[in-house]
Amino acid sequence: MHGFGPVQPEEDEPPFHxxxxxxxxxxxxALMRRGLFTLDELRDAIERMPPAEYLAASYYERWLAxxxxxxxxxxxxxxxxxxAAVEGQRR
Amino acid sequence: MxxxxxxxxxxxxxxxxxxLTSLLEERGVVSERELDELVEAFVARTGPGQGARIVARAWxxxxxxxxxxxxxxxxxxxxGLDMAAGTAxxxxxxxxxxxxxxxxxxxxxxxSCYPVAILGPPPTWYKSESYRSRxxxxxxxxxxxxxxxxxPALRIRVWDSSAETRYLVVPVRPEGSDDHGEEELxxxxxxxxLIGTALAGSGAG
Numbered sequence: 001m002h003g004f005g006p007v008q009p010e011e012d013e014p015p016f017h018x019x020x021x022x023x024x025x026x027x028x029x030a031l032m033r034r035g036l037f038t039l040d041e042l043r044d045a046i047e048r049m050p051p052a053e054y055l056a057a058s059y060y061e062r063w064l065a066x067x068x069x070x071x072x073x074x075x076x077x078x079x080x081x082x083x084a085a086v087e088g089q090r091r
Numbered sequence: 092m093x094x095x096x097x098x099x100x101x102x103x104x105x106x107x108x109x110x111l112t113s114l115l116e117e118r119g120v121v122s123e124r125e126l127d128e129l130v131e132a133f134v135a136r137t138g139p140g141q142g143a144r145i146v147a148r149a150w151x152x153x154x155x156x157x158x159x160x161x162x163x164x165x166x167x168x169x170x171g172l173d174m175a176a177g178t179a180x181x182x183x184x185x186x187x188x189x190x191x192x193x194x195x196x197x198x199x200x201x202x203s204c205y206p207v208a209i210l211g212p213p214p215t216w217y218k219s220e221s222y223r224s225r226x227x228x229x230x231x232x233x234x235x236x237x238x239x240x241x242x243p244a245l246r247i248r249v250w251d252s253s254a255e256t257r258y259l260v261v262p263v264r265p266e267g268s269d270d271h272g273e274e275e276l277x278x279x280x281x282x283x284x285l286i287g288t289a290l291a292g293s294g295a296g
Contacts, residue, residue, distance in 0.1 A: 004221035007236045015211045020108040026129040030121045059218050085110045
């Protein structure tokens with residue numbers, strides 16, 4: 001795909017831009033070390049995201065979505081369980 | 092695509108990750124405390140400074156330089172660094188050296204493969220669709236966006252990272268650095284220089 005415009009480097013970029021980003025990254029590392037999924041499965045899950053969602057998501061939002069998908073597919077989470085928890089906390 | 096998300100997205104993502112962590116903790120998979128400790132250790136252990144140390148050693152120790160180019164995984168262990176500490180234990184590190192004839196440039200066209208176990212997360216621009224989609228086709232044009240205009244006679248070699256192999260560039264040692272010690276030399280090597288989008292001694296990035 002093309003047409004994404006010029007590259008925009010950021011001066012002195014920190015390793016993570018928010019606490020949740022670091023947690024998502026290390027959550028993936030921890031889950032892979034426990035054998036819940038592999039790095040290839042994680043990348044595949046990112047690539048399986050619906051294209052519009054993929055393009056609208058930031059980098060670590062993609063990782064988060066892929067982790068959620070894999071945890072559902074592996075049976076650790078029930079389908080819709082996290083969405084329900086998020087809704088529950090909003091109310 | 093957008094990494095400049097606002098406060099609302101940040102709050103939403105923070106909430107979602109917190110709830111996911113709680114669900115995993117309930118199931119005995121991973122705890123919040125463990126994640127915090129992992130983040131802290133990761134940030135302390137990794138970073139562009141580790142790559143700069145590798146380069147400074149290669150510039151000053153020709154034996155190390157030869158070992159580094161031949162088998163980087165083994166050579167960086169001499170500096171207490173370990174490629175197996177990241178997402179997968181089998182990753183190969185390949186070090187490529189810039190010379191007066193060749194300039195090396197690294198990309199991951201598929202996603203964001205990078206020597207994270209040593210350098211920490213890649214910069215956002217490295218993960219951007221813009222960089223990934225154009226650097227193979229038009230490396231000089233992309234380098235100009237980094238303010239880098241290379242001699243047209245210099246060959247550019249672009250390395251595409253993969254799930255198995257990650258790359259690190261040894262830039263050309265700057266002129267006038269002959270009497271520098273390793274620490275001083277390391278300070279000349281930016282994160283971008285380790286990827287090939289900057290030269291050593293050029294400051295920013």
